[in-house]
Amino acid sequence: MTVRTPQVWLPAQFADLTDLPPGLEYARWDGRSAFPSDPAEVEFYAPPLTKDIDVIGRPLPRMTRLRAVQALSSGTDELRAELDRLPRPVTLCNAGAAPAPSTAELALALILASLRGIPESVRAQDGGAWRPEVFPSLYGRSVLIVGYGAVGSALEDLLVPFGCAVTRVAGTDRDAPRGPVRSAAHLPRLVADADVVVLSVPLTPQTRQLFDAGMLAGMKDGALLVNVARGAVVDTDALLKETHEGRLRAALDVTDPEPLPPGHPLRETPGVLITPHVGAFTSSLWPRLEQLIRRQLRRFAAGEELANIVSR
Template sequence: MADRPRALLAMSPEFLHQLFPEPLMRRLAAVLDFDPSFIARDYTEPAAKAALAEAEVVVSSWGAPMLDDATLAGAPQLKAVLHAAGTVKWIIGKSGWERGLAVSSSSGANALPVAEYTLASILMAGKGIFQLREDFRKERTFALGYIHPGVGNFGRTIGIVGASKIGRRVVELLRPFDFTVLLADPYVEAAEAAELGTELVELDELVARADVVSVHAPDLPETEHLINAERLAAMRSGTVVVNTARGRLVDTDALTAEVLSGRLSAVIDVTHPEPLPAHSPLYDLPNVFLTPHVAGSHGNELSRMGLFMVEEAERYAAGEPLRHRVDSETLGRQA
């Protein structure tokens, strides 16, 4: 392409080839003009400063420096930021939004593995797999033909806390199953919830009715301890709490007390603090399935995040609207 927009890569170098393996890098280079051997880590460095002054597009990811107001003043040609990662809250200054930069993010790509992890957790928890595995490991035998009471996924009620990209994808994945799905989100109307195939309820009703409470709300000051001691106490015995959002949304001390009592179970991929102290009982309890923040994109899933931004670069170069453009008006209430 003769008139490719000038671009600059900005991220931690170790992520470049995980996000953009060779086939994707070729596609990116076909529509953007950039030096693949130069990655900006600090926009105040002379080489990065000079490159940014000429760039029309920044392709960024984890480890990218902040495009603050002072930096943007030295980037007169900049029109678009294609962020091959999740949130863009920490990489775009106020003047970037005021300028009307086209900002796109791969948060939708990252939502997919989180939703898949959540679906797997819901199904496994419904079958009682975590406790049954512990029992089987201890006893090393089982009675053929024995029907385990109190387990199974038929007719379960699943509570989704937050209609985020991940929450909505979880709802989609739950549709083939025999579940009743409740949704709690202050920004969703009943008609929209019905279109999603859910019943809109207040959070207090959701925690009291659901067999599984899955948390997908953003990490904001007002959502800290959204699932607090009172709401945990309101859950029926046997309820499973699934948290793939952020650890601060669930009161760790209150949850620990509930699972220690055996009244509740939990599948936890994120905690506060993160990681938990080595002495935390959550590591060892049979009714807690604890994983090290792995629900999001890892391994070959990173290339899907890169693919999302390569496709955005192709749209941008063709003069087409960006499909994953970030809405600055709603950014403040997103993760």
């Protein structure tokens, strides 16, 4: 009787990844070229590092022996929808805390850039103008973190030197090392007191358009909304209205739709700063992803439960 060796597909970017557990057969795929082996033999799939769900999902219907998918991002809403269409259960894991330091770093950069008027200064520089203005400081401001997981807690660490009054929100009331975490039921009251609101929640049916017209209207005048979660957590039309009127500012690493089509009014709205969904992608991310893949494959080879499971 022939004993099958479980096959593993890894992204082509992991070509130099070493110290992988024995007993597994490895192949690398870049998402563009031909499949590196028969998808029907693959049991563990780490998709190519791309945001194109069509690329990620292309081999899935043929992966009839697939048991586990290891996403390389924190958000897995689109990938989870692809797996839900398969006729068999597959364990889906996200990247856990690996992207958190980079995403929190960008969140802080967006806060500082928006509060201190960096976009306005860049536009003035491009036009050859010299326009000194007085902008708000982050020091001593009240910051509401909506989605107090790995990214939210990492951001709070970065905010410590600024002496901010941080309020934390997650799915349920609980205690955290830095203080209490409130449930989302408290949001309407909490947003009214926050100078800065940072969104770092996963996209779920409960969080889709969590910040709708009513929630945005409840924010204080002049407040800053920072979104490093998913674009659909915010009602784009409602946000456009609030920012176009100048009542709120926004700093967005994610949008809905994404990418924003040319000519979309959010691109031209004063007080709106947009980055192209790059929160996690820094030079420090790759070593953390390699460590994650190595740990997960060791668990998989040993028949142990994987970490960071988000669905089966």
